[in-house]
Amino acid sequence: MATTDGSLLSAEMSNEDALYEQLLLQAAKEMQYQLPTAPESKQIRPQPGFCVKTKTKNSGKVFINVCKSDQIPPPPDLSEESLVALLESDxxxxxxxxxxxxxxxxxxxNSGNGCTAYDIVINSKFYNKILNNKLFMEFFLTIGFEGLENKYNLELSREWRMLKNRKFLGSITEQNIRTKSKPVIQELESSALNAGSCSNPLISEVERSTCVEPEFTIVAEPADEHPSFLVAEISLPKVDLARSLLLDLGEDRIVLWARPDLYHLDIYIPYNIVQEESGSQFNRKTRVLTITMPVQPA
Known part of the structure; x- marks a missing residue:
C-alpha cells in the first residue's frame, strides 16, 4: 500500500495537499498494469572456461560451469594486496x-548418474585473472556460490574441485543479461539517508514468480510544490542482506526484486527522476530499503 507522509522530511502538508499527493501516487501505481514489466536485456553466447564440482547439503552432485564473455563488464581493477586488505576489513x-x-x-x-549443472558467466579478462591468481579464484568462487544460493535457495559445500579434462558439463546455451544498469544498494547498520552512486551494477537474470508486493511509502520534498526529490521507504522484513536485492530505476519507475522469490515491486511515480544521481541504502536493523531520487525540474 502506497502512502505519503511529509513528516518524514519535516515538511508540513495540509490535509488537502496530502490527499492529492496520495491519489496521484496511487493512480501512477495502477498504471503498471498497462505497460510491460520485463527488464531490458540482450542475449549473449558465452565461451566455455572450466568446470567445478561440488555438492549440496544433501550430498547431491553439483557442477558449476564458469564461462567467459566480453559482453559482461569487468569488475574494478584490484591488486592482490588490495583484495587482502578488503577481505580483512569489516x-x-x-x-x-x-x-x-x-x-x-x-x-x-561420467558415472552415468544424474546431477545438476549451473553456468556462471564473467568478463573474459577477469576470467584470465582468476586463472592466474589463487586468491582471486577463491574469492570469485565464494561470491559465485553465494549468488547461486541466493537465487535458487541452495546450500552448497565450499569444498570444490576443478575438473582437469572437462571445460563444460552439458551444452552451452545463450543467456539473457541486463543492458540497463541499476543502483548499487548500500548496506547500513544505521538509518542514515544519503544519495549514492550506481557505478558497479551486478548483472544477473531475474524471473517473475510468486513474490509478494512489499509495503512502501513515497514522500515528496518539498511537499507543497514541485518536489526537488522523492524518498521511497520499502519494508522488507524477510530480507537479511542487501546482496539479495535487485533494483532498477527508470525515469518514472521503480522495479525491485528480493531473492529468492520473496518480494517484487513495480510502480510508476508521477515525476521524472534523475537516475544517475539517485541512491539507495538497506538498513539491516530495520530491514527497510531507502531510495533517494532527485526530481527533474518542472
Whole structure:
C-alpha cells in the first residue's frame, strides 16, 4: 500500500495537499498494469572456461560451469594486496563482480548418474585473472556460490574441485543479461539517508514468480510544490542482506526484486527522476530499503 507522509522530511502538508499527493501516487501505481514489466536485456553466447564440482547439503552432485564473455563488464581493477586488505576489513562486500547466473540444467556425470549443472558467466579478462591468481579464484568462487544460493535457495559445500579434462558439463546455451544498469544498494547498520552512486551494477537474470508486493511509502520534498526529490521507504522484513536485492530505476519507475522469490515491486511515480544521481541504502536493523531520487525540474 502506497502512502505519503511529509513528516518524514519535516515538511508540513495540509490535509488537502496530502490527499492529492496520495491519489496521484496511487493512480501512477495502477498504471503498471498497462505497460510491460520485463527488464531490458540482450542475449549473449558465452565461451566455455572450466568446470567445478561440488555438492549440496544433501550430498547431491553439483557442477558449476564458469564461462567467459566480453559482453559482461569487468569488475574494478584490484591488486592482490588490495583484495587482502578488503577481505580483512569489516565490509568485504564493497568489491562487486559482475556475473550472469544461468538456469539449472539436468546432466549425466561420467558415472552415468544424474546431477545438476549451473553456468556462471564473467568478463573474459577477469576470467584470465582468476586463472592466474589463487586468491582471486577463491574469492570469485565464494561470491559465485553465494549468488547461486541466493537465487535458487541452495546450500552448497565450499569444498570444490576443478575438473582437469572437462571445460563444460552439458551444452552451452545463450543467456539473457541486463543492458540497463541499476543502483548499487548500500548496506547500513544505521538509518542514515544519503544519495549514492550506481557505478558497479551486478548483472544477473531475474524471473517473475510468486513474490509478494512489499509495503512502501513515497514522500515528496518539498511537499507543497514541485518536489526537488522523492524518498521511497520499502519494508522488507524477510530480507537479511542487501546482496539479495535487485533494483532498477527508470525515469518514472521503480522495479525491485528480493531473492529468492520473496518480494517484487513495480510502480510508476508521477515525476521524472534523475537516475544517475539517485541512491539507495538497506538498513539491516530495520530491514527497510531507502531510495533517494532527485526530481527533474518542472
Amino acid at each position: 565490509d568485504p562486500s564493497g568489491y562487486r563482480i559482475p556475473m550472469s547466473l544461468g538456469e539449472p540444467h539436468a546432466e549425466i556425470d
